[in-house]
Amino acid sequence: MIEWIEGAGKVRCTEALELDDLPKGTVSRLLVEIARDALGAPIWAPVLVARGEKPGPVFGMTSALHGNELNGVPVIHRVINDLQLRALRGTVVGVVIANVPSYLREQRRFPDGTDLNHIMPGRHDGNVAEIFAYRLVHRILKTFNYHVDLHTASFGRINSLYVRADMKDPTTSQMAYLQRPQIILHNPASDHTFRGTAMELGIPSVTLEIGNPHRFQPEYVKRSIVGMRAILAESGMVAKRPLSMKEPPVLCSSSKWIYTDAGGFLEVLPGVTERLQEGQVMARLTNAFGDIIREYKAPFDGIVIGKNVNPAAQTGARILHLGVPADAKEHGFQERREWKRPKARKPKDTER
Ligand SMILES: [Zn+2]
Incomplete structure (x- = not known):
């Protein structure tokens, strides 16, 4: 102690x-x-x-x-x-x-x-x-x-x-x-x-x-x-409380990080959780003198999971993390159900 x-x-x-x-x-x-x-x-x-x-x-x-x-x-x-x-x-x-x-x-x-x-x-x-x-x-x-x-x-x-x-x-x-x-x-x-x-x-x-x-x-x-x-x-560990309802989560079956293929100043346009349509401009890359040298478009319909906010972009810099929204049934995902109470289990021995 x-x-x-x-x-x-x-x-x-x-x-x-x-x-x-x-x-x-x-x-x-x-x-x-x-x-x-x-x-x-x-x-x-x-x-x-x-x-x-x-x-x-x-x-x-x-x-x-x-x-x-x-x-x-x-x-x-x-x-x-x-x-x-x-x-x-x-x-x-x-x-x-x-x-x-x-x-x-x-x-x-x-x-x-x-x-x-x-x-x-x-x-x-x-x-x-x-x-x-x-x-x-x-x-x-x-x-x-x-x-x-x-x-x-x-x-x-x-x-x-x-x-x-x-x-x-x-x-x-x-x-x-x-x-x-x-x-x-x-x-x-x-x-x-x-x-x-x-x-x-x-x-x-x-x-x-x-x-x-x-x-x-x-x-x-x-x-x-x-x-x-x-x-x-x-899981039965604490008493249930009424929960305030928020919007249900958007379920994604996969996701992809998209990268720049050139270097410069990067501006990523959409915010996180924003939905993008395929072909929508999502980022611009500007050279040292202020000329736009690239416009990056969304490669598929998706939702922005995360994004870069650092303008300094070397070739291969991350632009954004785009999720592919999916239907649970179509992909064989489990759907929301009541969770069965887990049985109490003795913790495994810890190894020193
Ligand atoms: Zn981490």
């Missing part, structure tokens, strides 16, 4: 998330050691754990796996601190900052240049990034029964509020619908992502992309909290 994070009260330092050791009916504040820095000092991930009085599943949220993607931080703080612990069934875990070294440097990538979300599940005997990834999986992720990974756009870009999920999977599709984002992108979990690793471990997982990097965006944060609560309620 230490008391040196200002205002935090008692904080428990640990080498792994041992949920069964934590007291029921309280929120525990943990610092989970992921690695040691070059002075031999621990690199700790701050983690909140709300253990209910009643048994139930472990629902885990992870934020800032990319160190500059911060909208998930207030989501985790508020979801956990608003829980009624006496009524809570199971455990809610919030990893406030997963990638601490990159957070401290205010950058997406790990200090050695690696994207942690491309090398999961890491290696126990790997290099600095691989060991860090491995321990995030084995010390934290493995304890979850359900997982939401919280991200935002990258530097120089902005996102809508959207979910990436396997919409053919009965559980992750329902998690995506319950989150009620602006857009749901069907995206089977790929290898080497945190979400993909969770799915391979049998932990249903979705990625929630919350707007823009380096920001707290209150409107998106609020919507994300409501969505997270809806997942908890539908």
Whole structure:
């Protein structure tokens, strides 16, 4: 136990998330050691754990796996601190900052240049990034029964509020619908992502992309909290609350990033969530002297999931992320249904 994070009260330092050791009916504040820095000092991930009085599943949220993607931080703080612990069934875990070294440097990538979300599940005997990834999986992720990974756009870009999920999977599709984002992108979990690793471990997982990097965006944060609560309620962990109706999400079967084929100053015209028609001008590229050298047109009818807002565009710069709106039935996606209550499961042993 230490008391040196200002205002935090008692904080428990640990080498792994041992949920069964934590007291029921309280929120525990943990610092989970992921690695040691070059002075031999621990690199700790701050983690909140709300253990209910009643048994139930472990629902885990992870934020800032990319160190500059911060909208998930207030989501985790508020979801956990608003829980009624006496009524809570199971455990809610919030990893406030997963990638601490990159957070401290205010950058997406790990200090050695690696994207942690491309090398999961890491290696126990790997290099600095691989060991860090491995321990995030084995010390934290493995304890979850359900997982939401919280991200935002990258530097120089902005996102809508959207979910990436396997919409053919009965559980992750329902998690995506319950989150009620602006857009749901069907995206089977790929290898080497945190979400993909969770799915391979049998932990249903979705990625929630919350707007823009380096920001707290209150409107998106609020919507994300409501969505997270809806997942908890539908899984029987908390009481159901009436939800205010928002527009249903636009379901997309796939998406495509479109890039420039020349360099210059880039202006991307539509905003996020705007619908584009095939052939509609969506961006202009201007040379150093102010002449328009390219007009980029939408290659198909779509919806803007995210876009570049950085005018400095080298050849191959991203323009925008265009989703292909789809009908759930046509694509064999799961449709919205009542979510069956998951059975309480003992967390798997964590590996040290
Ligand atoms: Zn990210």
